[in-house]
Amino acid sequence: MNRIDQLFQNKGKDILSIYFPAGYPNLNDTVPNLQLLQDKGVDLVEIGIPFSDPLADGPVIQIAAKQSLDQGMSLKLLFQQLKEVRSTITIPLILMGYWNVVFKYGVDTFLLDCQSCGIDGVILPDLPLEEYEEEFKAKFEAHGVYNILLVTPQTTNQRLAKIEKATKGFLYMVSSSATTGGALEQSSEREDYFKKVASLDIPSLIGFGIHDKASFRHASGFSNGAIIGTAFIKALAGGTASEFIDSLL
Amino acid sequence: MMSKNKYAVNGRGYYGRFGGAYIPELLRANVDELRENYLKIINSEQFQKDYKRLLDNYVGRPTPLTKVENLSKRYGTNIYLKREDLTHTGAHKINNTIGQILIAKYMGKTRIIAETGAGQHGVATATVCALFGLECIVYMGALDIERQAPNVARMKMLGAKVVPAISGNQTLKDATNEAIRDWIANPNSFYLIGSVVGPHPYPDMVTRLQSIISEEIREQLTKETGNPNPDYVIACVGGGSNAAGAFYHYLDEEDVKLVAVEASGLGVGSGETAATITIGDVGFIHGSKTMLMQDEDGQITEPYSISAGLDYPGVGPLHAHLAETGRAQFLSVTDREALDAAMVLARSEGIIPALESAHALAALEQMTFDKDDVVVVNLSGRGDKDMETYMKNI
Numbered sequence: 001m002n003r004i005d006q007l008f009q010n011k012g013k014d015i016l017s018i019y020f021p022a023g024y025p026n027l028n029d030t031v032p033n034l035q036l037l038q039d040k041g042v043d044l045v046e047i048g049i050p051f052s053d054p055l056a057d058g059p060v061i062q063i064a065a066k067q068s069l070d071q072g073m074s075l076k077l078l079f080q081q082l083k084e085v086r087s088t089i090t091i092p093l094i095l096m097g098y099w100n101v102v103f104k105y106g107v108d109t110f111l112l113d114c115q116s117c118g119i120d121g122v123i124l125p126d127l128p129l130e131e132y133e134e135e136f137k138a139k140f141e142a143h144g145v146y147n148i149l150l151v152t153p154q155t156t157n158q159r160l161a162k163i164e165k166a167t168k169g170f171l172y173m174v175s176s177s178a179t180t181g182g183a184l185e186q187s188s189e190r191e192d193y194f195k196k197v198a199s200l201d202i203p204s205l206i207g208f209g210i211h212d213k214a215s216f217r218h219a220s221g222f223s224n225g226a227i228i229g230t231a232f233i234k235a236l237a238g239g240t241a242s243e244f245i246d247s248l249l
Numbered sequence: 250m251m252s253k254n255k256y257a258v259n260g261r262g263y264y265g266r267f268g269g270a271y272i273p274e275l276l277r278a279n280v281d282e283l284r285e286n287y288l289k290i291i292n293s294e295q296f297q298k299d300y301k302r303l304l305d306n307y308v309g310r311p312t313p314l315t316k317v318e319n320l321s322k323r324y325g326t327n328i329y330l331k332r333e334d335l336t337h338t339g340a341h342k343i344n345n346t347i348g349q350i351l352i353a354k355y356m357g358k359t360r361i362i363a364e365t366g367a368g369q370h371g372v373a374t375a376t377v378c379a380l381f382g383l384e385c386i387v388y389m390g391a392l393d394i395e396r397q398a399p400n401v402a403r404m405k406m407l408g409a410k411v412v413p414a415i416s417g418n419q420t421l422k423d424a425t426n427e428a429i430r431d432w433i434a435n436p437n438s439f440y441l442i443g444s445v446v447g448p449h450p451y452p453d454m455v456t457r458l459q460s461i462i463s464e465e466i467r468e469q470l471t472k473e474t475g476n477p478n479p480d481y482v483i484a485c486v487g488g489g490s491n492a493a494g495a496f497y498h499y500l501d502e503e504d505v506k507l508v509a510v511e512a513s514g515l516g517v518g519s520g521e522t523a524a525t526i527t528i529g530d531v532g533f534i535h536g537s538k539t540m541l542m543q544d545e546d547g548q549i550t551e552p553y554s555i556s557a558g559l560d561y562p563g564v565g566p567l568h569a570h571l572a573e574t575g576r577a578q579f580l581s582v583t584d585r586e587a588l589d590a591a592m593v594l595a596r597s598e599g600i601i602p603a604l605e606s607a608h609a610l611a612a613l614e615q616m617t618f619d620k621d622d623v624v625v626v627n628l629s630g631r632g633d634k635d636m637e638t639y640m641k642n643i
């Protein structure tokens with residue numbers, strides 16, 4: 001069974017997922033970061049594949065990705081770093097990145113390397129659903145790699161129904177219309193959206209704008225848990241990653 | 250109008266295998282809203298009336314098609330210049346901004362976002378926003394703001410807010426990223442893109458708005474020679490909007506040879522170049538599957554050209570398709586060759602071209618013509634904005 005499904009089966013709520021870019025803050029920190037997060041009780045980790053032009057990301061993730069690229073990070077190096085990761089890390093792992101990098105690497109090689117490193121799923125925000133289903137879905141499924149899809153407050157009901165059917169593992173519920181690193185908007189309109197998505201037959205995690213215990217609690221109240229990226233990257237940069245995770249749990 | 254079947258965009262925004270809308274879900278509703286509306290609006294009688302009236306009385310269309318006798322003699326053929334340099338604000342960019350601002354107005358949008366490199370599209374956008382009384386935010390790379398001070402001043406005088414893009418290398422590609430991020434955060438704004446790039450429907454929409462260029466060339470050539478078709482149409486390519494407009498009505502007329510000219514900067518092998526089709530490969534940039542300049546890890550690289558309007562690391566998907574099918578021939582021209590061609594035109598015809606357009610002129614040196622050939626070069630803009638560069642280099 002895919003580790004993501006296992007997680008949602010064993011622990012239905014308050015799931016904490018953490019995002020950080022590979023090779024950050026130092027080139028060889030990817031696996032040590034994972035170890036820290038697992039030791040601290042984090043449920044799921046999304047490893048960012050750094051990209052020169054991260055359209056959906058705010059300044060903190062942009063700068064972190066650039067630092068990691070400047071230090072020599074690449075998708076090829078990431079798979080080298082992750083080669084033995086499953087000897088120590090047992091929580092589900094997801095790679096999150098932009099399509100150009102994956103396409104250039106070669107989709108077949110990418111999926112093979114995901115499978116051999118024990119990657120459970122991927123989030124590729126700019127790969128459209130239609131193109132995915134027509135050209136790539138069969139390959140992803142053959143390698144057991146889940147393609148996790150995003151929904152936003154602007155996603156129409158018709159599209160939501162389509163995405164609900166197509167996503168694997170869970171739905172990534174984007175909290176608001178903003179790039180990463182904004183504030184979590186709290187309004188009745190927003191709560192209606194959270195409730196609508198949470199009522200679907202697939203688990204969901206809320207991301208974008210979750211930055212501390214209060215916002216994590218708030219988001220988890222509407223879904224199976226939440227995703228924290230920008231706030232964790234700031235903690236990594238400030239050398240307080242461990243304390244930050246403690247403050248959430 | 251002729252059918253555009255062979256090189257037309259399909260329902261999902263593809264030209265052959267290029268194009269599409271490779272955008273995060275965060276942009277989906279914004280782009281869908283535009284896609285569902287743009288054709289309805291463009292094809293409406295009201296739009297056609299408003300657009301035509303503004304092109305005639307505000308932009309100054311039709312622009313002349315000038316037979317340049319001295320240049321014709323030099324190359325032993327018949328050379329015509331399509332004079333986009335004579336439009337209001339001095340470049341073809343205004344054809345597009347006039348059209349998009351009308352679309353924005355019909356869609357009820359009141360806040361306009363744009364990106365700019367050299368500042369030409371920024372100025373053309375600030376101009377139409379002033380005309381329509383709409384809020385205008387222009388993203389411009391922090392480096393470009395320094396390099397293009399006169400255009401920054403023009404935008405400010407026109408009432409636009411110029412926001413420096415401080416990410417990446419602080420040039421056009423980063424300004425485009427910032428504009429798109431603004432659009433994600435403000436889904437009710439209208440993103441007024443400056444070339445035939447970006448996710449579907451932008452490449453098709455901007456191509457249609459620029460197609461007035463070839464529509465006029467056909468009429469003007471018919472009067473001049475009795476034949477709407479020239480033997481060659483030559484245009485420079487940054488994102489590809491002036492070329493798309495100059496080629497559009499000739500796409501299915503296979504006897505008209507289409508020549509697209511990229512900026513090769515210091516040379517295609519120098520590492521300092523913007524010749525995307527020549528040295529790039531297939532990838533995804535700003536929501537479009539197209540040819541682009543990238544390193545072996547799929548990181549998009551920074552282009553270089555002396556001409557700020559041509560240094561974009563991608564190219565519109567239509568052009569990627571025209572290159573792949575061989576429908577258009579792609580040439581490249583160095584900084585030096587473009588500067589020399591600008592000088593030739595200035596001295597022989599009394600016209601100072603934009604540095605971008607000088608690249609199209611320089612291609613004449615690489616080609617051979619028959620004496621009866623009819624050759625149209627799209628003079629996309631005038632050289633006022635480039636005087637500092639010309640003074641320094643000539």
Ligand SMILES: Cc1ncc(COP(=O)(O)O)c(C=O)c1O
Nearest residue numbers: 487488489490491558605629630
């Ligand atoms: C005069 C002129 N020509 C050409 C271009 C290049 O753009 P495109 O390839 O979209 O025509 C620009 C861009 O700023 C320009 O100002």
